[in-house]
Amino acid sequence: xxxxxQDPGPFNVPEGATxxxxxxxxxxxxxxxxxxxxxxxxxxxxxxxxxxxxxxxGRFTAQLNRASQYISxxxxxxxLSDSATYLCVVIDGGFKTIFGAGTRLFVKA
Amino acid sequence: NAGVTQTPKFRIxxxxxxxxxxxxxxMNHNYMYWYRQDPGMGLxxxxxxxxxxxxxxxxxxxxxxxxxxxxxxxxxxxxxxxPSQTSVYFCASSSSYSNQPQHFGDGTRLSIL
Numbered sequence: 576x577x578x579x580x581q582d583p584g585p586f587n588v589p590e591g592a593t594x595x596x597x598x599x600x601x602x603x604x605x606x607x608x609x610x611x612x613x614x615x616x617x618x619x620x621x622x623x624x625x626x627x628x629x630x631x632x633g634r635f636t637a638q639l640n641r642a643s644q645y646i647s648x649x650x651x652x653x654x655l656s657d658s659a660t661y662l663c664v665v666i667d668g669g670f671k672t673i674f675g676a677g678t679r680l681f682v683k684a
Numbered sequence: 685n686a687g688v689t690q691t692p693k694f695r696i697x698x699x700x701x702x703x704x705x706x707x708x709x710x711m712n713h714n715y716m717y718w719y720r721q722d723p724g725m726g727l728x729x730x731x732x733x734x735x736x737x738x739x740x741x742x743x744x745x746x747x748x749x750x751x752x753x754x755x756x757x758x759x760x761x762x763x764x765x766x767p768s769q770t771s772v773y774f775c776a777s778s779s780s781y782s783n784q785p786q787h788f789g790d791g792t793r794l795s796i797l
Contacts, residue, residue, distance in 0.1 A: 607783035676726035
């Protein structure tokens with residue numbers, strides 16, 4: 576089993592749609608969780624941290640379920656500019672950072 | 685707001701040549717990393733460093749070497765370039781405080797012909 580698993584997609588959605596991505600992780604002792612965004616041929620950029628109580632940043636909502644060992648990202652009112660690959664990132668402790676392979680999102684007009 | 689700076693941005697090498705990819709950060713981060721990303725694939729960790737003078741292998745270290753003589757710089761050396769090393773290389777850094785996210789440079793696109 577991979578340490579961090581994501582549905583590779585692609586997810587094809589129309590503008591204005593709501594889309595959700597899930598990510599599972601294998602180490603129950605994992606401590607920190609993040610979502611990154613990567614545009615084609617660009618570097619990954621931190622989108623948001625994921626907190627135990629769940630957190631929201633504008634149209635983006637992140638949730639953590641420690642019992643089931645998954646995190647999620649919800650994007651509401653999708654924009655064309657949201658088209659990108661979304662990376663789930665888990666930190667096991669200290670500096671060991673594990674990146675998921677990413678989920679591709681295409682938002683269509 | 686320099687953050688993590690990588691040079692060069694693009695390079696074409698011939699098989700068997702060597703080169704050094706430069707990475708510098710100005711955030712006083714102790715942790716630094718080198719990744720490669722092949723087309724359509726995820727990030728693979730090549731080497732990482734937890735501080736000046738300390739480096740360790742990641743998932744795919746073969747064919748590469750690193751050094752960390754200062755906190756700011758973490759160069760990646762390719763010896764005897766091979767076509768399989770054609771990739772995009774990303775350098776990243778993070779704070780020594782635990783559980784902090786990594787910040788990436790904008791990458792070096794390397795082709796070996």
